Amino acid sequence: MNTEMRIKTDTLYREVADKVAGLIAQGTFRAGDKVPSIRQMSRQMKVSINTIKVAYGLLEDACIIEAKPQSGYYVRPKLPAIPEEPDLNPPKPVSLQLTSTELVIRLMQDILDPEKVQFGAAIPAPDLIPEQKLSRILSSVNRRHGKESVAYAIPPGNKKLRVQIARRMLRAGCSINPGEIIITNGAAEAVFLALRTICRPGDTVAVGSPIYFNFIQMLKELGLNIVEIASSPSTGLHLKSLKLALQQTDIQACLVISNFNNPFGISISDDKKEQLVKLLARYRVPLIEDDINGNLSFGDDRPTVARSWDKYGDVLLCSSFSKTIAPGYRVGWIAPGRHYEGVLHQKLITNIASASPTQLAVADFLESGGYDHHLRHIRREYAAKIGSMSEAIGHYFPKGTRVTRPQGGFALWVEMPRAVDGMQLYKEAWKNGITIAPGTVFSTTDDFRNCLRLNGAFWSEKNKWAIEALGQKATELATKSQHL
Amino acid sequence: MNTEMRIKTDTLYREVADKVAGLIAQGTFRAGDKVPSIRQMSRQMKVSINTIKVAYGLLEDACIIEAKPQSGYYVRPKLPAIPEEPDLNPPKPVSLQLTSTELVIRLMQDILDPEKVQFGAAIPAPDLIPEQKLSRILSSVNRRHGKESVAYAIPPGNKKLRVQIARRMLRAGCSINPGEIIITNGAAEAVFLALRTICRPGDTVAVGSPIYFNFIQMLKELGLNIVEIASSPSTGLHLKSLKLALQQTDIQACLVISNFNNPFGISISDDKKEQLVKLLARYRVPLIEDDINGNLSFGDDRPTVARSWDKYGDVLLCSSFSKTIAPGYRVGWIAPGRHYEGVLHQKLITNIASASPTQLAVADFLESGGYDHHLRHIRREYAAKIGSMSEAIGHYFPKGTRVTRPQGGFALWVEMPRAVDGMQLYKEAWKNGITIAPGTVFSTTDDFRNCLRLNGAFWSEKNKWAIEALGQKATELATKSQHL
Numbered sequence: 001m002n003t004e005m006r007i008k009t010d011t012l013y014r015e016v017a018d019k020v021a022g023l024i025a026q027g028t029f030r031a032g033d034k035v036p037s038i039r040q041m042s043r044q045m046k047v048s049i050n051t052i053k054v055a056y057g058l059l060e061d062a063c064i065i066e067a068k069p070q071s072g073y074y075v076r077p078k079l080p081a082i083p084e085e086p087d088l089n090p091p092k093p094v095s096l097q098l099t100s101t102e103l104v105i106r107l108m109q110d111i112l113d114p115e116k117v118q119f120g121a122a123i124p125a126p127d128l129i130p131e132q133k134l135s136r137i138l139s140s141v142n143r144r145h146g147k148e149s150v151a152y153a154i155p156p157g158n159k160k161l162r163v164q165i166a167r168r169m170l171r172a173g174c175s176i177n178p179g180e181i182i183i184t185n186g187a188a189e190a191v192f193l194a195l196r197t198i199c200r201p202g203d204t205v206a207v208g209s210p211i212y213f214n215f216i217q218m219l220k221e222l223g224l225n226i227v228e229i230a231s232s233p234s235t236g237l238h239l240k241s242l243k244l245a246l247q248q249t250d251i252q253a254c255l256v257i258s259n260f261n262n263p264f265g266i267s268i269s270d271d272k273k274e275q276l277v278k279l280l281a282r283y284r285v286p287l288i289e290d291d292i293n294g295n296l297s298f299g300d301d302r303p304t305v306a307r308s309w310d311k312y313g314d315v316l317l318c319s320s321f322s323k324t325i326a327p328g329y330r331v332g333w334i335a336p337g338r339h340y341e342g343v344l345h346q347k348l349i350t351n352i353a354s355a356s357p358t359q360l361a362v363a364d365f366l367e368s369g370g371y372d373h374h375l376r377h378i379r380r381e382y383a384a385k386i387g388s389m390s391e392a393i394g395h396y397f398p399k400g401t402r403v404t405r406p407q408g409g410f411a412l413w414v415e416m417p418r419a420v421d422g423m424q425l426y427k428e429a430w431k432n433g434i435t436i437a438p439g440t441v442f443s444t445t446d447d448f449r450n451c452l453r454l455n456g457a458f459w460s461e462k463n464k465w466a467i468e469a470l471g472q473k474a475t476e477l478a479t480k481s482q483h484l
Numbered sequence: 485m486n487t488e489m490r491i492k493t494d495t496l497y498r499e500v501a502d503k504v505a506g507l508i509a510q511g512t513f514r515a516g517d518k519v520p521s522i523r524q525m526s527r528q529m530k531v532s533i534n535t536i537k538v539a540y541g542l543l544e545d546a547c548i549i550e551a552k553p554q555s556g557y558y559v560r561p562k563l564p565a566i567p568e569e570p571d572l573n574p575p576k577p578v579s580l581q582l583t584s585t586e587l588v589i590r591l592m593q594d595i596l597d598p599e600k601v602q603f604g605a606a607i608p609a610p611d612l613i614p615e616q617k618l619s620r621i622l623s624s625v626n627r628r629h630g631k632e633s634v635a636y637a638i639p640p641g642n643k644k645l646r647v648q649i650a651r652r653m654l655r656a657g658c659s660i661n662p663g664e665i666i667i668t669n670g671a672a673e674a675v676f677l678a679l680r681t682i683c684r685p686g687d688t689v690a691v692g693s694p695i696y697f698n699f700i701q702m703l704k705e706l707g708l709n710i711v712e713i714a715s716s717p718s719t720g721l722h723l724k725s726l727k728l729a730l731q732q733t734d735i736q737a738c739l740v741i742s743n744f745n746n747p748f749g750i751s752i753s754d755d756k757k758e759q760l761v762k763l764l765a766r767y768r769v770p771l772i773e774d775d776i777n778g779n780l781s782f783g784d785d786r787p788t789v790a791r792s793w794d795k796y797g798d799v800l801l802c803s804s805f806s807k808t809i810a811p812g813y814r815v816g817w818i819a820p821g822r823h824y825e826g827v828l829h830q831k832l833i834t835n836i837a838s839a840s841p842t843q844l845a846v847a848d849f850l851e852s853g854g855y856d857h858h859l860r861h862i863r864r865e866y867a868a869k870i871g872s873m874s875e876a877i878g879h880y881f882p883k884g885t886r887v888t889r890p891q892g893g894f895a896l897w898v899e900m901p902r903a904v905d906g907m908q909l910y911k912e913a914w915k916n917g918i919t920i921a922p923g924t925v926f927s928t929t930d931d932f933r934n935c936l937r938l939n940g941a942f943w944s945e946k947n948k949w950a951i952e953a954l955g956q957k958a959t960e961l962a963t964k965s966q967h968l
Contacts, residue, residue: 019659026661028650036654043785044654101829108638108832123636131630138633138841139623146615149622150810152607154592166512170520170528175503177510185669189835201685201707218833223685301527326634328840345585348592349702351673355839356812357622 016047016055021064024075035065035073100441103426104213110435117466118458120435122262122323122411125385125457128378129326133370134361141360153356155347157183157333161363165333168366172294173304174317176335182343183333185354187292190318190334192218193350194288195253197342198316199224203252206245206285208237210413210442210451212262215255226444227251233404233413236261236268239275246283253286259303260293263413263442263453265386265406273306281312286339291319292332293409295375298383303408313338321362323409324375329358382410382457389459389467396471398478410457416450419481420474425452428473434466500531500539505548508559519549519557584925587910588697594919601950602942604919606696606746606807606895609869609941612862613810617854618845625844637840639831641667641817645847649817652850656778657788658801660819666827667817669838671776674802674818676702677834678772679737681826682800683708687736690729690769692721694897694926694935696746699739710928711735717888717897720745720752723759730767737770743787744777747897747926747937749870749890757790765796770823775803776816777893779859782867787892797822805846807893808859813842866894866941873943873951880955882962894941900934903965904958909936912957918950 020035029035038056042049056073059065065073098106107120142149148158156162162178169176184190199205201223207215209228219226227249229242237256245251256276259267268276280287289306297303307317316339320332331354336343347353365371389412390403400417416422422438429436439451459467504519513519522540526533540557543549549557582590591604626633632642640646646662653660668674683689685707691699693712703710711733713726721740729735740760743751752760764771773790781787791801800823804816815838820827831837849855873896874887884901900906906922913920923935943951 023650023654023659026650026663027647028654028659028662030647040655044657046657105829105832108636108836111636111638126631126635129634131634134634135623135626135630138626139619142619142622146619147610148812150613150615150618150812151610152592152595152811154595163511163514166510170507170512171524173528173530175507175512178512179510185835185838188833192834196705214833214836217829221680221830221833327636328632328634328837330835330837330839345589345701346705348589349672349698349705350676350834351669351814352592352698353812353814354669355814355842357841358839 012047012051013054013058016045016051017058017062019045020055020059021062024064029075031075033075034071035075037072100213101217103438104217104441107213107435107437107441113435115433117434117463119454119466120437122409122453122455123327123457124323124378124410125381128381128457130370130374131326133374134326134329134365137364137370138357138361141364142357145360149357149360151356152353153183153359154353155182155344157181157354158356158359158363160367161331161359162333164363164366169305169317169335171302172291173308176307176317180335180337180340181333182336182340182347183331183354183359184318184320184347185330185351186322186327186332187290187318187320188214188218188332189350190320190332191215191255191288191290193343193346194316194318194334194336194339195219195222195224195255196346196350197336197339198253198286198288200252204249206242206251206254208256208261209445210263210439210448211255212257213437213441216441216444219255228443228445231261231264233264233415234266236264236266236272237276239272239279242276243279246279246285251283251285253288254280255288255290256306257290257292258294258306259291260296260406260409262293262409263411263437264404265409265411265413266404267303267407268306270304273304274309277306277309277315281314284314286314286316288316288318291317292323294319295324296379296382296410297408298379298386299407307335310337316343324378325362325365325371329362330354331358331362379408382408385459386410386412386456389454389456392459392464392467393454393471396468398471398475401474406456410455412454412456414452414454416452416474417478418450420450420477422449422452424477425470425474429470432469434470436470496531496535497538497542500529500535501542501546503529504539504543505546508548513559515559517559518555519559521556584697585701587922588701588925591697591919591921591925597919599917601918601947603938603947603950604921606893606921606937606939607811607941608807608862608894609865612865612941614854614858615810617858618810618813618849621848621854622841622845625848626841629844633841633844635840636837637667637843638837639666639828641665641838642840642843642847644851645815645843646817648847648850653789653819655786656775657792660791660801664819664821664824665817666820666824666831667815667838667843668802668804668831669814669835670806670811670816671774671802671804672698672702672816673834674804674816675699675739675772675774677827677830678800678802678818678820678823679703679706679708679739680830680834681820681823682737682770682772684736688733690726690733690735690738692740692745693929694747694923694932695739696741696774697921697925700925700928703739712927712929715745715748717748717899718750720748720750720756721760723756723763726760727763730763730769735767735769737772738764739772739774740790741774741776742778742790743775744780744891744893746777746893747895747921748888749893749895749897750888751787751891752790754788757788758793761790761793761799765798768798770798770800772800772802775801776807778803779808780863780866780894781892782863782870783891791819794821800827808862809846809849809855813846814838815842815846863892866892869943870894870896870940873938873940876943876948876951877938877955880952882955882959884962885958890940894939896938896940898936898938900936900958901962902934904934904961906933906936908961909954909958913954916953918954920954
């Protein structure tokens with residue numbers, strides 16, 4: 001063997017060893033795991049058995065793997081440099097150059113951080129999710145309906161579930177045939193499919209403003225133009241502004257959260273719902289109505305839906321059980337009116353169907369009456385949380401701060417003095433273990449710079465310190481800017 | 485009360501009664517169900533209590549509902565006109581004007597018809613889905629990981645599952661970091677997200693032809709142009725044709741099912757995979773590689789993936805457990821290379837996340853080693869099914885019929901004599917309770933008129949009659965056309 005040859009194979013050994021070490025570092029194999037046998041690895045990497053032998057030897061020397069007699073090679077446990085459960089997607093450091101897309105992705109991914117106070121994304125309180133009950137139902141329905149549980153729930157989706165949904169919508173003054181409903185992966189997918197059915201890239205959509213940040217991302221990604229229609233924090237959508245927009249712009253769809261909207265937490269009155277439907281019908285513009293919070297009323301009854309006044313099948317009603325049952329179950333639905341065939345096709349081409357086991361579980365929970373009992377409980381709890389959180393904000397936030405008075409749901413909208421930059425507050429809060437949603441992500445305009453949306457579901461006396469910290473920081477920012 | 489008034493209220497009674505009867509007819513309330521109380525209904529319908537009383541009286545007279553003392557009103561059981569379990573979406577009659585979209589929707593919805601012989605959609609055999617095992621795993625993981633099971637599996641999705649997937653891909657000669665993988669709702673969604681990330685409407689995508697019908701629907705709905713690249717039923721994609729297309733057309737992406745492809749059931753060789761990746765890299769065209777059947781090899785080892793030869797992060801590898809574990813679980817994944825951030829964002833805006841419970845179950849099944857055991861079993865079974873089904877085709881179909889020789893998966897491609905129209909055979913078969921996939925839905929061209937794809941998963945001696953019936957009908961069609 002001449003020197004060049006030797007160097008070449010030496011490099012090869014090291015390359016192979018590095019590759020395996022890389023797989024371990026990345027978490028593909030973790031401490032205690034068996035790595036592929038020399039023979040398997042040789043086949044997979046397409047190098048000789050001898051090369052793998054030498055490479056494994058190098059890894060043994062480096063204390064990365066160890067041989068166990070009669071058994072094979074194992075990743076050595078408790079390596080100082082490799083945590084047992086590697087964090088595969090470390091959160092990126094806060095940067096001043098964060099785009100709104102990056103910010104929204106982080107708002108969502110921060111949900112997974114158990115160390116953070118979750119005032120950011122509007123997720124339900126973990127202790128108000130009927131976790132054990134759902135686990136029992138899931139076990140039971142999947143045992144009883146084994147075949148259905150593993151098979152495709154081909155759109156429109158589980159029939160029992162659709163019957164239950166149709167029946168419940170009567171309470172919103174809305175009679176829907178179960179055959180008009182299509183099950184989706186949450187309300188987000190319902191709105192996504194509705195937009196994909198009605199609009200083509202380049203079209204314009206009117207939305208109540210401010211609006212749920214994921215909808216802005218969705219509209220942008222679908223190549224749609226956004227016309228924001230001003231809303232009042234107490235009475236909702238300004239119909240006059242909408243009318244003006246319809247007169248002046250070629251609008252192809254209107255997207256509105258009709259009840260306990262996100263981020264204000266308030267509903268449009270029945271009168272206004274009727275007028276909204278009539279106004280849009282006059283311009284032949286379909287309404288995508290999101291009723292995701294409709295069942296979270298703080299009052300006795302749930303509010304109506306605009307769909308009740310629809311005569312032409314042009315209101316596409318969307319909702320889900322993500323806020324009231326479990327976001328991880330991904331069970332939502334759409335009643336797309338005359339756009340039924342189009343939405344059904346969009347669902348098929350997007351992902352064929354939604355998961356079957358969770359559809360079965362939600363159907364059973366609704367059918368048993370357990371859902372109603374559960375709703376009564378969580379509505380009281382959320383009303384109390386929103387009340388106390390508002391009080392705490394009043395106490396700790398700078399003078400001139402205003403909060404909405406939600407009638408349901410669990411989002412709270414905070415308007416701080418003009419001088420306070422919500423993004424700056426977001427960044428400071430994030431460093432201190434608190435995540436909040438800055439006002440700017442709820443609009444394409446700069447109108448809500450001094451605003452925040454707080455997730456009231458995570459309010460508790462234990463988290464009061466976070467409101468105090470936010471209030472202090474906001475006061476600082478308000479004062480600092482006065483001195484400039 | 486004058487006459488006019490009386491007529492008006494009479495009409496109102498009847499209107500209300502009709503509305504309730506309509507809800508019952510539509511299946512919102514079924515035989516034996518309690519209907520809302522008079523008080524509830526009066527609130528929901530916004531009419532007086534007295535009106536509801538009279539309307540309910542009319543419905544009692546019509547034997548539609550009945551009052552039970554101390555309990556309320558119930559839908560009367562066993563009404564002759566209303567079946568107990570109403571068929572909410574009756575299949576439409578076979579029409580000669582069926583568009584390809586309608587046909588594909590019916591191919592999918594026919595899965596739900598237990599009376600049909602399922603040679604149409606490529607769904608796994610019910611008895612080869614480890615239904616009871618999955619039900620046990622699902623119960624157990626959801627009890628053990630309650631919090632995770634109800635919470636959002638925010639993209640990239642369940643970490644354990646991604647580790648298992650990365651580890652398994654080593655056997656395909658492909659080293660992927662678990663942090664590069666994003667969990668999706670099946671492979672269909674993986675491809676959908678890939679296309680949405682890479683392409684804009686008006687772009688052109690090269691696909692191996694013939695190709696899985698849902699992909700054609702997806703490409704069309706996304707506003708993408710399709711360039712079909714010819715494939716050989718024995719060696720797969722013609723690289724020369726692809727090269728020609730790349731030279732002549734502005735192509736933005738290439739979509740290929742690399743292993744046991746749908747509909748041929750054959751794989752591209754390692755050499756060809758390498759050449760394919762190199763060729764596309766030269767033109768800087770990303771490859772969307774679908775490996776959904778990769779684990780269903782009839783041989784000892786699973787084949788490689790083209791992704792193994794990727795140097796630039798431009799191969800977006802897609803797969804799922806729909807064919808091997810359970811389609812209803814909707815667990816798929818994508819390793820999008822350098823397009824990771826884009827695909828992640830597309831996943832968030834499409835439906836935020838995939839269902840958590842089924843991700844946990846699949847991760848556990850993989851981790852326990854149960855999956856490998858299961859795979860060994862079903863691979864043998866599918867190989868046997870494909871073998872016997874091919875023989876039966878040889879026996880019953882007209883002279884000149886050819887079938888592919890799949891090396892894995894469970895689809896079988898049948899080329900009949902030129903004179904036989906696959907669509908006509910489809911319609912005749914459908915009327916006789918057999919669903920098949922006619923060749924035309926696998927292409928935008930008319931090149932596969934005389935072809936069929938049969939789902940071999942549903943082959944059994946019990947279903948032999950269906951192959952005999954198909955063969956007879958095909959022979960008739962072949963003979964008839966000779967006489968014209």
